Amino acid sequence: MRVLVAIAVVCVSTLAQEPKPCESPKQFQGRIARFDPKDKVAVFVRLSYDADNRRVRELEEIDTTSTKDYYDVLYLHNVGLEYRLNLRTKQCNKTVLTRPFVPMHLPSDAHFRGEASMGEASNPDEHVILAFFEGKFEGNFYAASVTVPNCFPVAFDFLSKQTGLIHTTYYDITGGIHDPSVFIPPSECPP
Template sequence: MFTIVSLVLLAAVALAQQPHPCESPRQFEGRFSIYDEDRQFRAFGRFAYDDTNRRFREIEEMEIGRDREYYDRLYLHNLNLEYRLNLRTRNCTITTLTRPWIPFAVPQDARFRGEGVIGASGIPDEHVTIANFDGTTDGNPYFIIATIEDCVPVTAGFYSNSTGGVLRQFYDITLSTDAKAFTPPAECHPNVTV
């Protein structure tokens, strides 16, 4: 009997030590950078993210080759709409979304691939411990790196035939969002709130 109890306890301890995906914040905002080498595309800006309602907004400076553009983009996957405001011309286009919802959170079925330290290990306040995960969503491969303590995303990579490969980095994160961040720009739909 003692042997059976010992084996059950040993199995429970072993399972408890298996890394499980952490739970990322459902809403946050901050700054980002994107790089897509295939299309010679770079973007920098601010964003607001709401996984609960599948909404994402980015105000960005894009660099494609030698050209620069400035956009305010609001992706409302809950309504299947994209609002794109050109900040130079103030021209707004509203289209049906064709790209999939890309969660910037660690999915529960993600595979843990290891952990490491960004910064100078062993020096207080000069490093953060991160975990690496990967998997597929809608048949498309992704990877995500998140902080160990709060599961805040640091880097996310995604590939699909429609988007190609995209690498996005997150920084200056605040664990909240302003609800107004998901209101379409006035130039797109006066007096509309979502």
């Protein structure tokens, strides 16, 4: 009888240890693909992300059903400015940022939903472990997957009445900022 009670205690304590959200790197570079099925828009981005200084640089290719546009967008939340350079026309708009900086990491109240591995599990160089989380951000549903143990973002789904479903996939991610000058506004933009 004591053995059964001990096994039950171990099982309950193990199940109660739900993994907590990990902390993603505060600076990284890579690529993202963002899909908005409601507006039929695909955006492919070369990304530089700096959470410490609240800065994001995106080189965007926006593909709608009828056109493609190319932009160099610099979000400087640390000073409240956005620079948007149309790479085709060389027209640059400098505007005041009105939206808040949204960190690219799991919120601390994200709920763990499970783990899985991709690739050849017997070869550590050819597989990755993913952790899945979900929750609510400002009343809107999100689901996210990150690598284990480094917590690099892999995918993020966001659903709201305002935006509908937005699906973002991250790839070719490397830690750190290789060239800090990516956060200097383009020369075509007003000072």
